[in-house]
Amino acid sequence: MAVFLPVTRTANMSDRDHFESCVRIPTFNGTIRISRHNYRDAFVRLDNLDAEIYVGGPHNLNRALDGDIVAVRLLDADYVWRQRTRIERQRLHTLSNHAVDNETIQKPTYCGTVVRVLDRLLNRSIVRTVSLNKPRSVEVGNGRRPKEVWFQPKDNRVPSIKIRLPCPLLEDIVHNEGKYRNILYEADIIQWGIHSYYPYGVIVDKC
Structure with a gap:
């Protein structure tokens, strides 16, 4: 059964902390993809889940960049999506007089937060x-x-x-x-x- 934690920003875990944490609460490793349309939307694809994990906002990205291999812990999807909906409404209202490149996405099955960047994409220009x-x-x-x-x-x-x-x-x-x-x-x-x-x-x- 998935264990959900509140949305917080944490330091990237050490090898030991990451191992001990995974024993208590499972994490999922995968490559993160950040949306070109909205940098607040990111997704981690995994072979052992039936859908991508949605990672929303800079705090949950935890300093991960597009293409990094990350460890992700699941969060309450309903809570994360409510937060995302509220922030997007505010953003679109602020940009109402400007052109907005907005990508419509459906409420995800899974939401998560990056607890560790496992590997950086090399030769990033x-x-x-x-x-x-x-x-x-x-x-x-x-x-x-x-x-x-x-x-x-x-x-x-x-x-x-x-x-x-x-x-x-x-x-x-x-x-x-x-x-x-x-x-x-x-x-x-x-x-x-x-x-x-x-x-x-x-x-x-x-x-």
Whole structure:
């Protein structure tokens, strides 16, 4: 019988913790697929279940990226779907005056949360432009010299990445942002705190 837990975000388990946890509460391993239409919707396909496990929202993704092999623990599907429905209604209301690429999905049989990223997809290329502005913001804001810039990947399944300043490839971006507006860079994620919505990264090279 499935054991359901409340929706919480947890640290990725160690090998020992993962093994001991699986003895008490079963987990399911598979490759995660994040929707291109809505990064809040993800799915894990398994050979030993009759349907995919739906993973909803950044908290339940637990820093997993598209193509990662993850360990998933089941949650109460009714609760997760109610939360998803409420959030989507708010999102669509906010975007009512904008074009929305919305994918209609049916209520899933299974819902879960990622408890551990078992293996990262290698050679992941993250390419995009950089900006002083936080995603979905209009301007920098408080007038103080920024300590970081925002790398906004072209693939919307990848979260925006914070790049700490100073950065050798962006040495005068604070005073001359327009110079960098149309330049593509490649970045790597290097740090992603458990309670942070956005990871930190480094600029690897100019494309």
